[in-house]
Amino acid sequence: MIESYLLEELTVFAKTGTLTQTAAQLNVTQPSVTRGMQKLEDDFGVKLFERQSNRIRLTPTGELAAKEAARVLEASAAMVTKVQNYDHSRHVTPLAATVPGPLILLNQLQGTLKENIQVADTFVPTEKIANALNNNQYALIFSNQEIFADNIESLYVGEERLQVCLDQFMYLANQSTVTFDELKGLSFIVMRAIGPWGTIIQDEIANAKFMSQDDRDSFAEITKYSRFPFFTTNLSQSDPFFKERVKADADRVTVPISNDSAQMPIYASYLLSQKERLSPLISDIRQQWPTALQNKPN
Amino acid sequence: MIESYLLEELTVFAKTGTLTQTAAQLNVTQPSVTRGMQKLEDDFGVKLFERQSNRIRLTPTGELAAKEAARVLEASAAMVTKVQNYDHSRHVTPLAATVPGPLILLNQLQGTLKENIQVADTFVPTEKIANALNNNQYALIFSNQEIFADNIESLYVGEERLQVCLDQFMYLANQSTVTFDELKGLSFIVMRAIGPWGTIIQDEIANAKFMSQDDRDSFAEITKYSRFPFFTTNLSQSDPFFKERVKADADRVTVPISNDSAQMPIYASYLLSQKERLSPLISDIRQQWPTALQNKPN
DNA sequence: AACAATTACGGAATCCGTAAAAATT
DNA sequence: AATTTTTACGGATTCCGTAATTGTT
Numbered sequence: 001m002i003e004s005y006l007l008e009e010l011t012v013f014a015k016t017g018t019l020t021q022t023a024a025q026l027n028v029t030q031p032s033v034t035r036g037m038q039k040l041e042d043d044f045g046v047k048l049f050e051r052q053s054n055r056i057r058l059t060p061t062g063e064l065a066a067k068e069a070a071r072v073l074e075a076s077a078a079m080v081t082k083v084q085n086y087d088h089s090r091h092v093t094p095l096a097a098t099v100p101g102p103l104i105l106l107n108q109l110q111g112t113l114k115e116n117i118q119v120a121d122t123f124v125p126t127e128k129i130a131n132a133l134n135n136n137q138y139a140l141i142f143s144n145q146e147i148f149a150d151n152i153e154s155l156y157v158g159e160e161r162l163q164v165c166l167d168q169f170m171y172l173a174n175q176s177t178v179t180f181d182e183l184k185g186l187s188f189i190v191m192r193a194i195g196p197w198g199t200i201i202q203d204e205i206a207n208a209k210f211m212s213q214d215d216r217d218s219f220a221e222i223t224k225y226s227r228f229p230f231f232t233t234n235l236s237q238s239d240p241f242f243k244e245r246v247k248a249d250a251d252r253v254t255v256p257i258s259n260d261s262a263q264m265p266i267y268a269s270y271l272l273s274q275k276e277r278l279s280p281l282i283s284d285i286r287q288q289w290p291t292a293l294q295n296k297p298n
Numbered sequence: 299m300i301e302s303y304l305l306e307e308l309t310v311f312a313k314t315g316t317l318t319q320t321a322a323q324l325n326v327t328q329p330s331v332t333r334g335m336q337k338l339e340d341d342f343g344v345k346l347f348e349r350q351s352n353r354i355r356l357t358p359t360g361e362l363a364a365k366e367a368a369r370v371l372e373a374s375a376a377m378v379t380k381v382q383n384y385d386h387s388r389h390v391t392p393l394a395a396t397v398p399g400p401l402i403l404l405n406q407l408q409g410t411l412k413e414n415i416q417v418a419d420t421f422v423p424t425e426k427i428a429n430a431l432n433n434n435q436y437a438l439i440f441s442n443q444e445i446f447a448d449n450i451e452s453l454y455v456g457e458e459r460l461q462v463c464l465d466q467f468m469y470l471a472n473q474s475t476v477t478f479d480e481l482k483g484l485s486f487i488v489m490r491a492i493g494p495w496g497t498i499i500q501d502e503i504a505n506a507k508f509m510s511q512d513d514r515d516s517f518a519e520i521t522k523y524s525r526f527p528f529f530t531t532n533l534s535q536s537d538p539f540f541k542e543r544v545k546a547d548a549d550r551v552t553v554p555i556s557n558d559s560a561q562m563p564i565y566a567s568y569l570l571s572q573k574e575r576l577s578p579l580i581s582d583i584r585q586q587w588p589t590a591l592q593n594k595p596n
Numbered sequence: 597a598a599c600a601a602t603t604a605c606g607g608a609a610t611c612c613g614t615a616a617a618a619a620t621t
Numbered sequence: 622a623a624t625t626t627t628t629a630c631g632g633a634t635t636c637c638g639t640a641a642t643t644g645t646t
Contacts (some may be wrong), residue, residue, distance in 0.1 A: 004301060020599080031637080040597075065377075065381045086358075356627065
């Protein structure tokens with residue numbers, strides 16, 4: 001059997017080209033690397049190096065061996081993190097999402113759930129959901145798309161519904177719902193990190209102006225001392241920040257947007273092998289899913 | 299980094315369930331395995347075992363680790379054989395086929411080619427062509443189907459043409475070609491290992507009887523002292539056995555079968571990365587491809 | 597002269613086996 | 622009593638670093 005540290009020496013040598021640099025990079029002495037490569041060659045049983053007293057280089061076979069060794073080492077490292085992640089996931093359940101809404105909700109739910117959850121603070125790209133589940137980085141990932149893979153299941157957990165927060169004296173503020181069309185031409189303050197909603201509102205609201213804010217505090221300032229409308233959703237309004245924002249401002253009313261494109265289905269994806277363990281948590285979350293507006297228009 | 303021998307101990311333990319049996323299977327002592335699993339657990343940094351003074355068993359995390367370890371070890375072993383195969387293939391070019399015809403031809407061509415080739419003595423299942431190429435088990439595989447993969451190319455090298463060897467006094471023996479339809483109702487001697495031709499002749503020749511022979515010598519005996527027709531191809535007739543068989547028997551004539559289904563295209567598949575190295579060999583083989591009958595009917 | 601690889605030698609770490617101990621069935 | 626795991630101890634292997642050697646640029 002071939003020891004891992006020899007494979008690593010080989011891959012580093014393939015990069016550096018000399019044993020001296022290899023030794024330096026691995027914090028060992030160069031004779032150690034010399035012996036290592038001799039042993040490796042012996043273990044493989046084929047000639048991996050071309051030696052010229054002063055110079056040593058890889059044969060074509062050696063080149064292949066180095067490439068394959070790198071793959072094996074990657075697999076080995078991936079195995080370790082996967083196992084560590086799995087062990088971690090047995091104590092706290094790590095959750096993530098591809099869109100902001102569910103993350104805000106989950107952060108809010110933290111503590112009220114029976115399960116001990118840990119909510120990610122960054123987003124997972126949709127195309128990496130399968131990877132992140134397979135290596136147990138997250139046990140549950142919320143997204144607006146179903147995932148189709150033979151060891152993964154996606155369960156519909158609820159809807160994220162876009163709503164607009166209007167000055168109470170705007171004529172629209174008296175309606176129980178508004179449409180994108182009715183919002184056309186207005187100017188809005190929006191938070192930068194709102195995921196897919198960003199493109200949706202830009203596509204759907206004609207002639208609108210959007211003033212993006214990265215910082216939540218300046219967002220709060222601007223919305224407080226101006227009459228510009230801004231967006232929330234049934235999920236984001238559970239955030240203490242938005243709650244405070246709306247509550248403190250008696251001059252604002254929140255109105256749902258009735259268009260289909262303002263309703264986003266949210267799915268929870270997980271490994272089928274974990275289904276049994278995660279089912280109670282998922283139904284717990286579904287039960288606490290904010291369905292209706294908390295602030296009804298006057 | 300985690301050493302390979304520890305992973306192997308883990309996988310064996312996952313199978314046997316006790317450290318004692320693990321030690322026995324690996325030809326080491328139990329205390330050695332005990333220490334090994336302690337070290338492994340320390341290397342992973344998570345709890346892999348549940349210990350009860352007299353008994354040790356895998357935690358769920360340990361179960362996962364064992365499964366993943368087995369995968370890594372497999373990958374490592376595959377790497378070694380791949381590298382060894384590659385090195386071997388740089389000295390002699392290992393060839394194989396999914397059908398008998400090309401193998402017979404290649405065995406015949408051995409020595410007349412510039413390249414130093416080594417012809418397999420068993421067939422490769424079509425679905426394993428990609429594997430056998432990828433791990434460098436064979437450099438070139440001949441089959442009657444093209445292979446579609448992004449790192450593999452299939453080149454058409456020639457046709458295998460079925461022919462029937464008839465008693466000279468049969469009325470069909472005077473024709474320059476025959477059809478399957480003209481052979482209907484006859485009784486044939488056939489060698490068992492003729493690959494796809496077996497089903498073709500059974501499907502195409504109505505009311506025929508086929509007497510299969512496993513042994514070549516008994517095949518020779520029967521065809522010599524009986525008037526039963528038998529089959530050859532432009533490739534199989536290059537075999538010394540068939541050559542002798544036909545040559546010694548002045549009472550036989552070989553007639554090609556004209557049906558489309560009696561013509562089989564042969565492709566040579568190889569790794570694209572090896573194309574440059576294999577091109578001369580392939581064109582060499584194409585040049586020596588037997589196109590015409592060697593024994594024309596009278 | 598500077599650099600790179602190999603060899604030689606001594607020390608240190610570790611890996612192993614034997615023996616003994618502890619605990620369970 | 623038999624089985625299994627763990628610890629303790631001593632030996633052997635091997636892996637490493639320093640120093641010296643050889644050969645090249």
